[in-house]
Amino acid sequence: MQPRPDHKKFRHAPPRRSYPALLGSAALVVVAAATAALLNQTQGPADAHDSAAAALARAAVVAGNGPAKEAPPSQAPTAAASNAPAQKVVDYDFQFQPNYYYCGPASTRIALTSNGVNLSQDEIARKLGTTVSGTDSANDTTRALNSVLGKDVYQTRTIPGQKATDAEAGQLRQDVVRALSGGRAIVANIVGGARDAGGVWHEFPGGHYVTIVGYRDHGGTVQIADPSGMFGPRTYWMSTGAMANWVAARGYSA
Template identity: 30%
Template sequence: MVSGVGLVATLTAVPAAATPIGVAPEQPTHSAAAYKAAHDTDPHVPLSAAARSGLQRRTEAAQRTMARVRAEAARPGATAASTAKSLKGTQQAQQTYYWCGPAAVAGALKMRGVSLSQSSTAKLLRTTVDGTDWSGRNAAVPKAYQTGYPVADVLTYKLHGQGATYYPVGLSYDPTAKEKSTYKTRLVADINNGWDLIGDAWEVPGGPHLVGHPGNQEIFHYYTMRGYSGSGTYTRYQDSVHGAGSISWSSGVPAYSTMSSATITTINGGRGYVW
């Protein structure tokens, strides 16, 4: 199986039509989705029946949390602050160009008070020079925690004692309105309950990119979602490219950024997020 998820790389550009001078280019997400569909090498391992059941229960609980947050935001006198929440920032620069997965996971663990080096995290994730797989590779954790999704498995293994079970959520190449709405609900719920999420970006030329990422490159990249505003309309995240000396364009990437949750979902299309 060819990996590459988690690797920051420059690959073949998706052809795009010329844009007249002075006119902002559009983001042709449908052509980007078609490119992803034609070039996807991930096996997208099906979840077990038990995992699907657990994911459904978690989603139902998340819907209740979202309803409460929206009700609080609608109260007379509510301010913008009542529609936003962030967890502690734990951004750390990835120590190699292919360690975005270990950096994202190590940051999420640190937020919960668990210290694990990027090198140790990389060993658990079975990260290679091709990056960290989205699916199709079991993490180096006890079999009871193995689902074929290494990021979710390592987070559950290291945080199970705190009551955590992380689930991977695969997204369509061109995520639907329902997928975007469900992501917002899960984001708000996890942040309110004190848990980071991990996104797996698949950025392609012609599609949206994370803040500071060069728009003419194809990039696979893990990053950590740590908050929201606008009751989930916007996602706050931290990016391990910031400060990463092994990546030539790292100076243009902020440690912490905010982006539309709809755009975040589109960027993760063809891969997904772990919550």
């Protein structure tokens, strides 16, 4: 695949209830036209599809939406097994999101494929309740994952503050090792900006969804599969502490 072009910073769609008022009729016309152009394209090679997705993302915004709703506290994870590997990347199938508001379905699909389930992004969008305003919260990704895989396979973990505490970053690290060493990817609802291990800045002011598909350094660094097609390659590494701060004010399904 040819290297993806550089993209300027973009904004995500606002929460669902305020979307029409904030976006305005002119922007809706742009979004509708870009979406129609994409839908009218015939199925082509992967590179052609990726370029179309990236162009649509540049023409609009990516919808990551609001913080996780209140949910019953999830059970504390068991300590990582003593035989958990120092590093692990799960098997998964990657797809870019086809439009600006499908980051939730695309990221949830990646996680499902790590569990051996391959559904279309449209099927998953229906389970998530995704609209042009995006997917509401990590509670929705947890619900959709469990509707396919079984009750309580995934749980929602929230980081309610604007920055993760040491305990919350440690919790994420435990969850990463526990889930991925068992072969399950994690879906994270993030907001704002973070720098990856290669020094690249990734920013989603309105929120976004990504999938954690690997770890190394006993969980100290995570590999992220990002379906947006923005800011470089489809996967990149980030310290788990930076990842925890990226999730702050949102949540993740693990």
